[in-house]
Amino acid sequence: MIELQVSGMSCSHCVNAVTKSVQEVDHDATxxxxxxxxxxxxxxxxxxxxxxxxxxxxxxxxxxxxxM
Incomplete structure (x- = not known):
């Protein structure tokens, strides 16, 4: 498990963008x-x-x- 402290996230669009970017690296990532x-x-x-x-x-x- 990885934990990141990330700046600039404030809304559901941010959540979707971050999630999509991670799942482009590993489509099975949670x-x-x-x-x-x-x-x-x-x-x-x-x-x-x-x-x-x-x-x-x-x-x-x-x-x-x-x-972690």
Whole structure:
């Protein structure tokens, strides 16, 4: 499981964009976005670097990331 602290998320569009970007890397990934905490939790086997990069390419800066 990967946890990312992500800036700039504020609405359902953001949730959809982040979820889609992660699932383009791993279509089986489970994505949970917490807007109030600016946190994205991803259940995936993909490397954290690829997930973080996909979120950033969608336009949402990743402030920190770690594998849980």
């Amino acid at each position: 994505v949970d976005v917490d807007l109030s905490q600016q946190k994205v939790t991803v259940q995936t086997s993909a490397p954290v670097e690829r997930i973080a990069s996909a979120v950033e390419e969608a336009g949402y800066p990743v402030r920190s990331s770690h594998v």
